Amino acid sequence: MKLHAWPASPYVRKVLAMAVETGLREQIELIRTNPGDPDSPIGEDNPIGKIPTLITDEGDALYDSRVICEYLDGLHEGPRMFPPAGPERWQASRWAALGDGILDAAVLRMYERRRPEGERSPDWDVRQREKVFRILDQLEKDEMKTFGKGMNIGLIAIACALGYLDFRFPDEKWRLPHQGVGMWFFTFGKQPLMADTEPVEAI
Numbered sequence: 001m002k003l004h005a006w007p008a009s010p011y012v013r014k015v016l017a018m019a020v021e022t023g024l025r026e027q028i029e030l031i032r033t034n035p036g037d038p039d040s041p042i043g044e045d046n047p048i049g050k051i052p053t054l055i056t057d058e059g060d061a062l063y064d065s066r067v068i069c070e071y072l073d074g075l076h077e078g079p080r081m082f083p084p085a086g087p088e089r090w091q092a093s094r095w096a097a098l099g100d101g102i103l104d105a106a107v108l109r110m111y112e113r114r115r116p117e118g119e120r121s122p123d124w125d126v127r128q129r130e131k132v133f134r135i136l137d138q139l140e141k142d143e144m145k146t147f148g149k150g151m152n153i154g155l156i157a158i159a160c161a162l163g164y165l166d167f168r169f170p171d172e173k174w175r176l177p178h179q180g181v182g183m184w185f186f187t188f189g190k191q192p193l194m195a196d197t198e199p200v201e202a203i
């Protein structure tokens, strides 16, 4: 399999973390693809023009990150990262949506920061930041009571989102009002799926 990937992308990290956890990492060859480059060929494999995009051994293109993760989950013999339909599945799916919600807002903030100064909207940035902190509040208040020592797509998504906040917004100190989530992430982050997929700044 081939994966269009960029070293700083948190969505790519989610796919790679999933691949490490399920023992599939060595079957995935990375194609260095910068989706922000106007000459990037990503549109030929993915009309949305985004990474991660997976090219399967059969030559099919799969996107987005959650679809790729679900595909990978069908390729290994270990414990499922997507639980079967039922309460456990909907809980994991809600966590995956919350993790992606942090990422969507945080990645949009990064794009906004790269616009020319006069074109940036401080109000819009505040709105995205509020989303991130509202999600963190819900994780702290409700969701993390049931995180336990488990492993599923929702927890992987949340961990990759927290890692992205550390990578891109270290000054915002998300742990201060969310210490329970911070403690969970401290332990979860030591596992190979996170330690082996740390984001790297790339040019």
Ligand SMILES: N[C@@H](CCC(=O)N[C@@H](CS)C(=O)NCC(=O)O)C(=O)O
Residues within 6 Å of the ligand: 008, 009, 010, 011, 035, 036, 049, 050, 051, 052, 064, 065, 066, 107
């Ligand atoms: N929902 C998508 C989001 C992927 C995404 O936004 N990737 C970014 C890189 S971190 C990208 O390719 N951006 C290019 C663009 O927005 O044109 C997923 O989960 O895979």
